[in-house]
Amino acid sequence: MTLYSYWRSTTAFRVRIALNLKGLPYETAPVNLVAGEQRAPGHVALNPVAGVPVLVLGDGTTLTQSLAIIDYLEAVAPDPALLPADPLARARVLAAAHVIAMDIHPVNNLKVGARLKSEHGLTQEDWVAWMRHWMEKGLAAYRALLPAGPVFSFGDQPDLADICLVAQLYNAHRWGVDLGPFPRLREIERAALALPAFDAARPENQPDAE
Ligand SMILES: N[C@@H](CCC(=O)N[C@@H](CS)C(=O)NCC(=O)O)C(=O)O
DSSP: OEEEEOTTOHHHHHHHHHHHHTTOOOEEEEOOTTTTGGGSHHHHHHOTTSOSOEEEOTTSOEEESHHHHHHHHHHHOOSSOSSOSSHHHHHHHHHHHHIIIIIITGGGOHHHHHHHHHHHOOOHHHHHHHHHHHHHHHHHHHHHTOOSSOSSSSSSSOOHHHHHHHHHHHHHHHTTOOOTTOHHHHHHHHHHHTSHHHHHHSGGGSTTOO
């Protein structure tokens, strides 16, 4: 399999973690988002939303959207499970994952920032304040969904919510979010990054890291 990825992309980070947790080997095809390579016609032919991640399977089948890719991986390589079998527990993990994937990430995407700057006069400083705002709100909501007790967000093994959380916290560190109010989230992050599957997926461990 080939993963079209950018080292700093949090959505590609999610897929890297899932592939590693499931022990599925893959090659990385770097797409430089800052240089605009995601908008090249060849890449848009792979992913019509002009972004990463894209996972190309051995037979050439193309998959897009990080959560859909992880859902596919879960179906074809169910061990270790990234979602609980119990319907209620599964809904809780998905809800937390969606706080990050549906509520935080879309409004903080590179193309949103580019549009706000070009069409609405935002400065880089305004944009950083915008991103911090949505991360702080979203991380507070994520924290409120967590039960007390387990090592990771919902259990003693990492799941889809942890995958989304760890990737998002990378961005929170990058953009200077005050994580002082979120000691539990940092504890989960430390436990996850101590695992080789998470560590190997870190942005700084990617072949295109600058
Ligand atoms: N919902 C999509 C979002 C994918 C996405 O937007 N990825 C970002 C990187 S984290 C991207 O490629 N952005 C390109 C751009 O903003 O131009 C997913 O989960 O895969």
